[in-house]
Amino acid sequence: MNENMILIIEFLGMQRTLAGADSIEMPVTARSRVDNVLEYVRNKYPQLKLDKDTALVVVNQQLASRDQVLKADDIISFLPFISGG
């Protein structure tokens, strides 16, 4: 693992309250994928109740697939479904 390679996980809305942080850093390797991040957060913050099947993951404000490979300094966030009132 390249120790210098990290990405940022941002918590939005209710997630911020439940996680007790605005964001965290996660060390990753050159082969890390979105799924690895999701698993990491699910384990570290089970109170977020991120559903592994339905959670929407956004990388740098673009919707990401589960097998997308990540790079250093990527910003990851998890979105709820928002469809307008």
Add this chain to the structure above:
Amino acid sequence: MEIVRQIKYKPARVAGGYTDRLLKIDLGSREINVEKLAPDFKDKYTGGRGYALKAIWDGTTGKTRYDSPENILVMASGPLGNEPGFPGTGKFIVGTISPMTGTFIDSNVGGHFGPLLKLAGFDALAVTGISKEEVVILIDGDARTIAIAEAPRYDKETDDGALSFGDRLLKDINGGEYSDCLAAVSAGRGALHARYGLIHSLYYDIRRHRIRAKQAARGGTGTVMRAKGLKSIVVRSSLPKANGNNPFDKKGVRAAGRALKQVISKADPTQLHLSAWGTTILSEYMDKFHIFPVDNYQYGQSPDSAKLFAHVFLDNYFSHRIPDGCYYGCNLACAKGAENVELTRGPAAGRKVSIDGPEYETVGAVACMGIFDPQYVMEYNWYCDEYGIDVISTGVTIAFFMECFERGYLSVDDTGYELKFGSIAAADMCLHEIAGGRGFGKIAGQGVARGKTWVAKKYAARNKASQDEVMAELDKFGMEVKGLEFSMYITKESLAQQGGYGFSLKGPQHDEAWLIFIDQVYQELPTLEDKAEALKWFPLIRTWFNATGLCKLHWIDVRNPEAAATDEPSKNLPTLAHYVDYLNATTGSKKGLQDILDDSERLYILQKLINLRQGRGTRLHDQIPLRAMAPAFFNEYQSRAEYYDLWLGQNGGVRKLPASPKQRHKLLIERRKRDYQQLCDVVYEKKGFTPKGIPGREIVARFGLLDEKARRLLDEMGA
């Protein structure tokens, strides 16, 4: 209270969700009539918005204006309103000819008024005529009387306030006690001066022990009400609310309600969590994706936005742990409120008030004026409610004039003060002037569309410029379509939502289609065909909610986990199945989803015909301001230049970018304009309209709407 006219009546029993009765009141002649609707009326027009549309189509003409005596103010729930066993059944529709758009406006609102009106014996209420004196209407299902009475006079502060007057009246009528057997609608003094006056739906909240308010806020419904000389309508019924619809299949209703409530209980806490935060939670997500309408929709984000995120209101204002449904049985409970908030500005400074809200739209409206002060959000919320004016149109109109001021179209000589983005003092001054019809507020109370004309005339005369050329510039950033101000979402990066606002029959309010995230973020609508399909399907299903007396949030803002396994998750079809079950169990029908969409399409086409008749129905009227599709000015382009340049390469089909940023900005505008026109072509074809946006005869006939009036109208349109 002096009764000027009263009749006795026998309330019709609700059966299968309907009473089949329409209450017609003419405030000019003081006639009160209970009309029995034909048995097939409900089959064709469903309820709610459908009943309002039919009344307006039959009872008004192309010459009818908002303040014409023949204009009709319709209030109607729907067959599925009034069932505590199913969540979100307190909605009703206010429909009329709008002072903003000159055509049909419908505004949906929660509370108890719609359900109680039905229990008092009426599917709909239609008010015509103009009273010389200010009056109130009293519909008493218990006493079996309907009365027109002179509006009581209390004290000036109470009489002027939409909240205060309605609150006092509800108490007075019931011997000084609040009761959840009573509900009211009311309009305030702001509606006497501004075109965007609203109607409150007032109800007694047994948990908060006070009267609460929801609003039919869009399009000037309250302005119509006050133009009729009508200050309030009170309805009373002590009939049990449970099983109030006398459904055909009580077990079926209970099962459908239970199933939907389970979805909400399970899914909402892991998604938006509206039950805790209310809709203020949206501010953060909108800011994150450049959709928050900062400085009159110029910028989608601000470093200061976090001051207006949901946790700020939850920590500092909202009462915690109170289930806040606006009608019984709602477990989404998004109607948040605050108690004992001390006002620091305006004529009521120092007073401690209860505030219902803020909703996301109020927060967005304040950000639209460049203000990021949560206390001001609360006070703006309360004053708009007490004056009875729409938070959206008020904020967008002030923001438009702020931009006019900052771009040099207006000066202190025109406004009386420095009307700049971020100035609470200026925004607050303008708000109170609007409500009082004073100073610059007389102009601002007319809204953006009329404001543009006023500014263009003034600026052109002062600078010996062409009024048309000035108007063309103002059109770029005056955020209105068909005369109605945009609701609080930036659409520059979502072509689908540009259509969602542009094609919306009432004007750019998001309750007809809200596709921004589906399109821009989730990228579920990659092609023009996908966008066109969504722009047909979503307005139809959303129309159905407005016709049946239902809140949409339980369907659209809480994604059923089972939707993930469907072909089109964004339609949330597993949840819609519960609605279809509820409909059939209530009314005894055997409908499927396509039947519902067909019922809605009839109403959609009828509304389109009304728009055509009122001169607001063609492609020309579906055009949106440049700022809704692109960065209108260079400063907006510069704020995201890297993103826009990338877009030109990836989506705009540009192989080699022009060297200068100004050329790239110009090219971006050209591409966005081209895309919107292409969208119009594809959407009209999908909807069965001509390229001019006019429905073809075949589709009008298919829904049984090709009567003589429609025939003549389409002849005139050359369709």
